[in-house]
Amino acid sequence: xxxxxxxxxxxxxxxxxxxxxxxxxxxxxxxxxxxxxxxxxxxxxxxxxxxxxxxxxxxxxxxxxxxxxxxxxxxxxxxxxxxxxxxxxxxxxxxxxxxxxxxxxxxxxxxxxxxxxxxxxxxxxxxxxxxxxxxxxxxxxxxxxxxxxxxxxxx
Amino acid sequence: xxxxxxxxxxxxxxxxxxxxxxxxxxxxxxxxxxxxxxxxxxxxxxxxxxxxxxxxxxxxxxxxxxxxxxxxxxxxxxxxxxxxxxxxxxxxxxxx
Numbered sequence: 001x002x003x004x005x006x007x008x009x010x011x012x013x014x015x016x017x018x019x020x021x022x023x024x025x026x027x028x029x030x031x032x033x034x035x036x037x038x039x040x041x042x043x044x045x046x047x048x049x050x051x052x053x054x055x056x057x058x059x060x061x062x063x064x065x066x067x068x069x070x071x072x073x074x075x076x077x078x079x080x081x082x083x084x085x086x087x088x089x090x091x092x093x094x095x096x097x098x099x100x101x102x103x104x105x106x107x108x109x110x111x112x113x114x115x116x117x118x119x120x121x122x123x124x125x126x127x128x129x130x131x132x133x134x135x136x137x138x139x140x141x142x143x144x145x146x147x148x149x150x151x152x153x154x155x
Numbered sequence: 156x157x158x159x160x161x162x163x164x165x166x167x168x169x170x171x172x173x174x175x176x177x178x179x180x181x182x183x184x185x186x187x188x189x190x191x192x193x194x195x196x197x198x199x200x201x202x203x204x205x206x207x208x209x210x211x212x213x214x215x216x217x218x219x220x221x222x223x224x225x226x227x228x229x230x231x232x233x234x235x236x237x238x239x240x241x242x243x244x245x246x247x248x249x250x251x
Contacts, residue, residue, distance in 0.1 A: 032228060041192060041230055042231075043224060043226075043228035043229065043230060044228060044229040044230075044231065045227075045228050045229075046229075047221075047229055048229070048231060081231050084231065084233060084234070085220075085221075085231055
């Protein structure tokens with residue numbers, strides 16, 4: 001007698017080509033990477049305060065699925081900057097962020113999981129009522145996290 | 156919250172007399188780190204080059220929040236400390 005085959009719930013899935021990568025390769029993002037002697041930072045060609053968050057924030061979140069440089073760096077640092085300086089522009093965009101977050105988590109990639117979790121931590125403290133706004137979407141975000149909840153230190 | 160430096164120093168092209176490296180971290184070292192990341196010596200040079208009176212800072216910590224580089228792109232900085240201990244010795248402190 002043989003047991004059932006593994007379901008592959010923790011197996012990594014291949015990532016599809018993201019919209020973030022397509023837009024970055026086309027030069028549609030108002031950003032440039034600067035390599036200084038002290039750390040790496042994103043230089044924004046346009047002030048973040050003037051950016052349309054409904055357009056750019058979901059695009060940057062879509063880039064969380066990336067693992068290669070420079071896409072992974074720009075997506076991660078870009079999301080960080082947008083959340084840090086977004087203020088009240090973030091809350092209305094939260095529903096549009098759920099699909100990119102879900103796509104990133106569904107890849108079951110350990111690096112992407114860690115990055116996405118840190119981004120989620122930043123998201124909920126970035127502006128008022130964002131945490132509450134995520135509650136209706138728990139059923140879409142939490143199942144994948146539940147699969148990995150017992151992997152202490154292994155991620 | 157905006158930081159302010161003597162108006163006289165920003166209007167006249169003043170050069171520093173000496174420079175030494177920072178040894179321990181402080182709020183001033185943090186802000187110098189941020190200016191030097193953006194390509195300026197310090198707040199004095201930034202105001203001279205960009206012809207502004209004030210620099211945008213985080214109200215909670217007083218750290219620099221946003222700077223415009225010489226190529227007119229923008230750098231944004233965190234509310235909390237960014238200069239790690241290993242980077243402190245790279246920060247230049249200018250004396251006028």
